[in-house]
Amino acid sequence: MENKRARLAVLISGGxxxxxxxxxxxxxxxxxxDIVYVVSSRRDAYGLERAAKEGIETFVFKAKKxxxxxxxxxxxxARLQERKIDFVALAGYLKLVPLTxxxxxxxxxxxxxxxxxxxxxxxxxxxxxxHEAVIAAGDTESGPTVHLVDEVYDxxxxxxxxxxxxxxxxxxxxxxxxxxxQEHRLYPRVLQKLIKGEYSLG
Ligand code: GRF
Numbered sequence: 001m002e003n004k005r006a007r008l009a010v011l012i013s014g015g016x017x018x019x020x021x022x023x024x025x026x027x028x029x030x031x032x033x034d035i036v037y038v039v040s041s042r043r044d045a046y047g048l049e050r051a052a053k054e055g056i057e058t059f060v061f062k063a064k065k066x067x068x069x070x071x072x073x074x075x076x077x078a079r080l081q082e083r084k085i086d087f088v089a090l091a092g093y094l095k096l097v098p099l100t101x102x103x104x105x106x107x108x109x110x111x112x113x114x115x116x117x118x119x120x121x122x123x124x125x126x127x128x129x130x131h132e133a134v135i136a137a138g139d140t141e142s143g144p145t146v147h148l149v150d151e152v153y154d155x156x157x158x159x160x161x162x163x164x165x166x167x168x169x170x171x172x173x174x175x176x177x178x179x180x181x182q183e184h185r186l187y188p189r190v191l192q193k194l195i196k197g198e199y200s201l202g
Contacts, residue, residue: 063098
């Protein structure tokens with residue numbers, strides 16, 4: 001990965017503010033990679049418009065539209081391979097990544113989660129549920145975690161965590177907004193380090 005620019009696919013399901021942060025980071029040179037493919041699990045995800053505005057190729061991936069789960073998995077994998085994707089970044093992607101993709105891209109699929117892992121991960125821990133749990137626990141610190149994606153949900157190796165204070169009068173919304181700002185800072189930097197081979201992945 002040292003001489004050629006990495007090719008990234010970003011998987012989204014929603015607004016895509018993290019996708020935007022990655023697009024912006026490419027422009028400013030914080031992230032020396034090219035985002036060449038944006039895959040959304042939802043046709044109405046605003047992130048698709050962000051991608052289209054940048055001229056990035058998009059694809060709506062709905063596993064249920066295929067005759068079988070196997071065909072869905074293989075189509076997604078083939079699409080990533082045809083585009084010579086090096087790394088896959090999940091940015092608010094709410095579906096499980098097919099196992100064939102995880103296995104073909106071992107240590108090259110990453111996700112950003114809006115709280116500490118493993119404490120605030122697992123089934124049902126997404127969106128406002130995460131921040132509600134952090135506030136209910138009385139924690140004074142939270143913040144985003146970037147981790148590798150493996151076969152187990154929210155389980156892969158943690159690459160970085162950024163600390164964000166939880167304030168006494170926080171609601172899930174105010175806490176989410178404070179954390180999101182840090183997500184946008186953290187994610188491009190971690191991806192850059194991963195691409196440059198700066199993590200020891202064993
Ligand atoms: C972020 O909070 C991220 O941590 C989580 O999903 C949210 C996506 O937001 N995985 P956006 O679509 O990037 O705005």
